[in-house]
Amino acid sequence: MQNILKRILVVAVVVIAIVLAFKYCEFKKEDDSTIDYNTNLIQQQILNVGKLVVTEGHFSEVLTYKNQQKYLMDMVSFEKKALIVVNANVTVAYDLHKMKYDIDEKNKTITILNIPKEEITINPDIQFYDVEQSKLNPFTGDDYNKINKSVKANLAKKIDKSSLKTNAQNRLISELSKILILTNTMGWKLQYNGKEIESETDLNQDLKL
Structure with missing residues (x-):
């Protein structure tokens, strides 16, 4: 039993x-x-x-181009000049397809490893007015190259002083905040540069480029 x-x-x-x-x-x-x-x-x-975030702007400027060619020990000179009107479309883009990140399932953490730098594209439309030149000092391809280079340099300075870059960064942060909202909702953490991102304020401070 x-x-x-x-x-x-x-x-x-x-x-x-x-x-x-x-x-x-x-x-x-x-x-x-x-x-x-x-x-x-x-x-x-x-x-x-992960998409292309593009911010567009338009800039205009007017400048005068002058050049002199001197002969006979500078006793004779031939000048060429032109009034130049520039209208340019400018884009500031962040290609978030290139963003690098790591997902840690065990610790429920997303770490942003790298955010791509902005890509600035300048497309100027250059118009010439009041062109004055001579056969001994005509406009050449070299003049147009110099003008184009000068125009882009001036536009780059204008872009730096404008709000275009700031607007582009704000759009970037707006896109990245979608990841923050999801991680907060699901109880995960978001990190960047060794810091935990807990709010959009942190995004503005730590993700500003």
């Missing part, structure tokens, strides 16, 4: 152990599924953010 009870007890313990093991595996499976789901959702959001 005692042997039978012992056998029944052993069988009961084995059955309980099997049930507990099954429940543990089932729980583990659900937990892993949740991690996979969260990771896939975050990766999809980053893909949605």
Whole structure:
């Protein structure tokens, strides 16, 4: 009788152990599924953010170009000059396809490793007016190259003094804040430059380029 009870007890313990093991595996499976789901959702959001952010601006300027060619020990000179009107379309872009990041599933942390620098494109439309030249000092390709270089240099200075770059950075931060909102919602953390990003204020301070 005692042997039978012992056998029944052993069988009961084995059955309980099997049930507990099954429940543990089932729980583990659900937990892993949740991690996979969260990771896939975050990766999809980053893909949605990973696009070309473009801010456009328009600039105009007027300048005068002059050049002299002197002969006979500078006793004779031939001047050429022109009034130049420039209208330029400028774009400041961030290609977020190039953004590098790391997803740490165990610690539920997204780390932004690298944010691409802005790409500035200047497309000037240059018009010449009141052109004066002579056969001994005509306009040449070299003059146009100098003018084009000077125009782009002047426009670059105007862009730096304008709000175009700031507006572009604000749009960049707006896109990156979508990742912050998702991580906050899901209980994950967002990091950049060794710091945890907890709010949009942190984005403005730490992600300003």
